[in-house]
Amino acid sequence: MVKEITCNQTRVVTTHRVMSADLNEHETMFGGKLLAMVDAEASLAAVRLARGTVVTASMDHVQFTRPFVLGDAAELQAFVTGIGKRSIEVFAKVIVEEMATGKRTLGFSCFMTYVAIDEAANFTDYRLIGEDDEQAFLMETYQNRREHRRTERENLAAVNAHVNLDK
Template sequence: MMKVTCNETLAVSIHRVINADLNEHGTVFGGRLLELVDGEASVAAMRVTRSTIVTAAMDHVQFLRPFRLQDSMCMEAYVTGLGHRSLEVFVKVIGEHLQTGERFLGFTCLMTYVIQDPHREVLYDELEPTTAEQQALVRGYAQRRQHRATDRQAQQDLLKHVTIRKPWE
């Protein structure tokens, strides 16, 4: 049995908010934040797969507080659940007002990644949490995974009714 700790998968980076990140409200554009988060989470995911992965889902997305010019965004991502070919990564983004030093939780989400090669599997079969935060997230993984499976089936049922015709037809 191969074991990995959540801390061994931890990926951390800091991004300074610049004008190019902002939307018309003067806050970080949501799509830009999702792009940064996906990149960060993929590093954590590849630490347990060591192979090419694809983003399968992003859920429990919470935009808690906006990020503005003069803020930094510290992204932390670590693995919170292991499957055979898939895994879950938790991401939180902590903001810091650089002129005052005030820190705040601005964003959280869970990402699911799948190994692209159908013949490869996740390298570990046991995940060990260290902190109370990690313990709570790892403990809830099985329930979230089951919920995602149910949601996937409902989505497949809905997609049967979605048309892809040209809008002018």
């Protein structure tokens, strides 16, 4: 029996106010802080599909497109865009809102891949349904990103075979 799930059923939306503790020496939000926030929140979208524990497998197509400054709001939105046997792809975007003006711009986006730790997990009978143009496009292009990740894993394995652990 096919289990249908919409992207919106997995959607996570959180808002973070950029505070001085979030800033780097350039007076913009530290990238590592943003990456940690994205991973923590986007994993919830994957768990909404898996209904079990998942681990982060990869973060790719990472784009910092606008800096976040003191007083901005960082609105993170994440939802599932692709499903493998045990893997779940989540698209995450962070919208910068200038609180003084209300102007909103895309500040960051990426794709996260999570894997269910339960080896018996199997999502092949799930059917993901997009509900708007953004979701439909991201779902349509999922297989291309999945193939790209497979190729990248193979390339990384070749690199890792030459990494010296003694130096």
